[in-house]
Amino acid sequence: MTGRDEYYNRSKQEGYRARSAYKLKQLDEAAGLFAPGDVVVDLGAAPGGWLQVAAEAVGDAGSVVGVDLQRIRSLDHDNVETIRGDMTEDGTADRLRDVVGAAGADAVVSDMAPNMTGEYSVDHARSIHLARQALGVARDLLSPGGDLVVKAFDGPDLADLRADMEESFEYVRSIRPDASRDSSSEVYLVAKGYLTAPVAAGDELTVEVVDQGNEGDGIARVEGFTVFVPGAEVGDRVDVRIDDVKPRFAFAERRD
Template sequence: MPTKKRDFYYNKAKQMGYRSRAAFKLKFINEKFGLIKKGDAVVDLGAAPGGWLQVAKEISEGTVIGVDLQRIEPVEGAVTIKGDMTSPETQAKIFEKVEKVNAVICDAAPNLSGNWALDHARSIDLSKTALDVAAKILAPGGNFLVKVFQGDLYQGFVDEVGRRFSRVYTYKSPASRQQSAEIYVIGKGFLTTGIRKGDVLDLAIDGVGKNGDGIAHVDGFVIFVKGAKQGSRVKVKITDVKPEFGFGKIEKGH
């Protein structure tokens, strides 16, 4: 028998014309984390039946694209693509519609077998696929949202998201069933540089910022180094990385 919570969101979705109760999960997540903003280009991976697509279009009012192996019933104002999200052909169709993507979202779940270890592994594999696709189509600073099932492989996946984004969060939506093991992993600020927090680099300081911090450039990426003088070469520990620039401090003894 469905729970009261499930009844509430199921009925509310029907009343408001949403295709699934999952629509409210995206609403809650976006209110809390601001993943999708007005005018954003959004790609929804594994979008069928279209509940998240409806909400993404509502919030963005921009280009919203849903991708799924199954046919998605048309959503007013949204683009739907029937195809494998991992295939170059499908990704090319996305780029035909939009030059850059501000947010990639994925509420897909694997076909469940009833074997928990297997289902968890399949969930993580699907989430990794979504992350890999997001890395190909996200603009610098873009955001990522994916559903995963908790288990042994969960923390490793969260860590992987953390390596590709400035900030990573996990969140269980109030619209999720209490007994459900599903949790959402959120990456904000997609990083296109290979530099990560904690790295120690030997840098040439070739400029000075407005606040007097030294500036180094690594493959076009800007790093601000407190207390570093222009013309010096110093060993720097990276303290924070943003999509377009990072911060570091001089290692002691240098």
């Protein structure tokens, strides 16, 4: 039995709308994308296989929002909402923001792919363009520490896309699920830990220590963002260099 037959048959037997559902399952298993109660945005969601997987993973306490130009038939999941529209249009983006809410999304996933022309360079470039659209949505909607998954076709522009994603996340890894067809050049870039900090690694600044951490480090605030400063006490004003940035805090080293 071929891999294609295996996942096609499993999707029919287990009630998923597309064999691609197993790609998302495998991505979740590999990268820990979803947790109960999460808010997930699925771009290019038709026919709904990824919506089904995400809805099961986040449970009744979570919610999943799917967006596609095509109509998505209703799903037997109360925690799924769909929007029919083009994400490049302001109206669709505004509707999505309203549904997601001010707290933002925990994950944005995209299985968007271009209409295939059969010309590899064109299909590759178009897939990168769609992945960049998803990256833009993620930067707009993700809460600190959120995750992004995008599909792209392997090729010369993939490295630049990955580098751009790395600027906004703790790390990015490339995953090719077993459920991908052997003949496909598709690859999924999984970005973990969305960074919304007002500081970046290498920044040099002067901070005032306003609190003390449990491990003895001083705590400074930069636009409300926590920066840990070793060997500093409350009231100290010190020159620091940002050493490492996490979604909700950063570590600094003293320069004095």
